[in-house]
Amino acid sequence: MKNFKEKADLIWRVADLLRGDYKQSDYGKVILPMTVLRRLDCVLEPTKQKVLDYYPKVKALKEGAKDLALNKIAGLNFHNRSQFNFDKLIADPNNIAVNLRNYINGFSTSAREIIEYFNFDDHIDRMDDPKADILFRVVKEFQEIDLTPDRNNMEQDSLEMGYLFEDLIRRFSEQSNETAGEHFTPREVIRLMVNVLFIEDKDILTQDGIVKTLYDPACGTGGMLSVGEQYVKELNPKAELKVFGQEINPESYAICKSDMLIKGQNPSNIKFGNTFTIDGLEEENFDYMLSNPPFGVDWKKAQKIIKAEHENKGMSGRFGAGLPRINDGSLLFLQHMISKMKPGGSRIGIVFNGSPLFTGAAESGESNIRKWIIENDWLEAVIGLPDQLFYNTGISTYIWIVTNKKSAERKGKVQLINATGAKDEELYKDGKLDFNRFWQKMDRSLGNKRKKIAENGNEKGIGFITQLYGNFEENEFVKIYPNEFFGYWRVTIEQPLKVKTEHAQSPQIATDRSGNPKPDSSLRDYENIPFLKKDAEGNLVPQTISAYFETEVLPHLPEAWVDENKTKIGYEINFTKYFYEFKPLRPLAEIKADILALEEKVLDTEKRVLQ
Known part of the structure; x- marks a missing residue:
């Protein structure tokens, strides 16, 4: 077609x-x-x-x-x-x-x-x-509409047909005020995810007669499965990638199955239903997994079943690491996918909004899930994408790469790639449009999608981001941190309760029966103490709660102490903070000169209007 x-x-x-x-x-x-x-x-x-x-x-x-x-x-x-x-x-x-x-x-x-x-x-x-x-x-x-396939290039033809369905779904969704993004993902985002997911395994995928599996637990119309299959076929025409998926929307499910049917894939590998409540592929494990689960979707309808699995099966089930807030099931999808990893090694690519990176205090469901993933050394990379890439939201998004078979150089480390690109106001340099960025402005907006990642002809497009990932070297766009960098202690700082007594001129510290000072709840405070700190040379080194307390708290609060019974461990990834660059304020003289110039321009305009 x-x-x-x-x-x-x-x-x-x-x-x-x-x-x-x-x-x-x-x-x-x-x-x-x-x-x-x-x-x-x-x-x-x-x-x-x-x-x-x-x-x-x-x-x-x-x-x-x-x-x-x-x-x-x-x-x-x-x-x-x-x-x-x-x-x-x-x-x-x-x-x-x-x-x-x-x-x-x-x-x-x-x-x-x-x-x-x-x-x-x-x-x-x-x-x-x-x-x-x-x-x-x-x-x-x-x-009268000819949808005859191009039999000389069925893979590309299937992609084109996928584009057609996606375009129609988007239009119908706009008519009914539904969320088009729940059904599919922009193809340039999928291509980037596929590139990064498979790049580490190119040697394996080029072997004669190699057979691998790809799974998407929220497969929509099958876009990720189709692009993944195309990538492997282009890399090695003799390779076979068997695709599997599950989808809750009946129309998207039907479209996905029809696509699988036409391409010669086994349509019975695509299951219908809610992945959380009925795992249609319960006994299966997969080599590769890709997904773009709905952002911020609540799991209230599946709450009873998910909580029962969490409580009864624990780590032998899918959700043993923790349960996120009821209004965002993103990390449930990732736990589900991790349960599908093969013991010999699997790779996962999943798209999230910013929430799963940092939402949730220490020992909350989200924090415990991050702790479980990072301490098991499964989080390989996080790629920050430009905003306004998706049809149903303008917010920034992030690709997580999770695997239980990290290469030797990646073990114990997490790679962060900042591919968010410049903001609109930063696009012009010396009066000229600067193309040295990660995205291109679309000719026509599609819902909230106003940008796209450059696929070619731009040095910071899909190929450049893939290269950043593959090189595994720090630069202005890449930070590499040890796993411990993302962990912290949440400590409770207490100060003594002081009471006035009739025999003392100044308030006295109240004590319990054992003679220990009683805490004053009104003065209670909390500190997040990172596992690692920078030394004088800028190197990350371990630190202890006691050392931090002695240098950062006691000089200001000499009577304070840490209630060790209340210490919690948390994990978060503050992506934006790690790439923040301080920009000094403009000199006052320069700002004053600009204001005076504007005033002069306004006065000149008024004179010409009044003449």
Whole structure:
């Protein structure tokens, strides 16, 4: 398929036929399944007659055996044995509803189940009702849209088809004020994630006959799986990457499965449902995992099941390390993916907003999850991305790379890459636009997406970020810290309670029965003491609570003490702080000169207006 944007525009225009009979928010319930049907129809067209000719020979077989035999004739994982296709459907306008159902029922089981997830049968009746009478016109419009695949480059064609679906979903989501970003991820972000995920394993992936697995627990329309598969095929045409996923949105699930079906992947590897409550691939482990779970999604509906697994299974379950706040399940997804790592080594790439980096005090659910990941030496890298990259949010995002097979040079360390790029006001140098940045401004905004990571032609695009990761060297964009750098003690600083007594001229320290001073809760304070500090030469060295207390607290509060029973351990990644560069304020004389110049300009303008 070529010119996916042009095709998307054609399909979008078909929605005009639904105006009046459907609310705008419901257009997708017709257009998306019709797009899938038309795509399947175009894919099957070259072998359709062969299937029909062979069908009488296997008609008496059981359904499973029949499907296998006819799939083989079709040369795909599916077929259609109905006498109808889109051309024949429009040849009989008076029986369009019954013939369309006959056509859908003629698909093999795997393809037919995909259509069922759209609940499209109800819409056949609705469009065929005399009050609407639009079913034939909708089918006719789709029959005129050519979605024939480019058989010389099926991988790229599948990507183009993915773009088409994503564009349609985005448009329908905007019409209904839904969140388009819940369904898919910008492709340039996926390409960056795939590059970084696979770069460490290039030697393995180029071996003859290598077979690996890729999993996405929130796979949407399958974009990450498709880009991952394309990357491996380009690297090694003889390699096989088997893809797996799970998706909670029925329409996205159906689109993803249809894509897998057309590409020859096993569609049964894509499961439907809430990953938290029903793990559709419970016994499976994977070599690679990619995901962009919904940002800040609450897990209230799954709370009972998740808490039960946490309490009853502990570390033998998926959520033993801790439970985050109820209004953000991001770190639940990551724990789930870590549970899918192979003992021999797996690699994970996941997109988060900033919250999982630092939200949660010491020994909170989030902090304990970070502690578990970092102390196990699984966090390999965090890549900060530009803001305004995603369709449903303008906030900054971060890619986490997690693995249980770090290379020798990466062991015990975490790499931070600042690829956020310049802000809009910093783009101009000496009056000229500076392209020395990590993003490009889009010609036209798509929802909240106003920027994209440069894919080529820009020294700080996807290739540059991948190189920063691969080089593993500190520079203006890269910081490398030992795991301990992110840990701290949360200590409670107490001061004595002082009370007035009738025999003493000044307040006295109140004591308990053992003679120990009682703390004054109104003077209680807290300190976060990092595990590491910088010495005189700027090197990171271990520090102790007692040493910190003696140098940083006692000189100011000589009667204070640390309540050791209340000390907690926390972990956080304050990404922005590590890359902060102090910019001195402009000299007052320079600011004054600018103000005077502006005043003079205003006065001059007023004179010309009043003349």
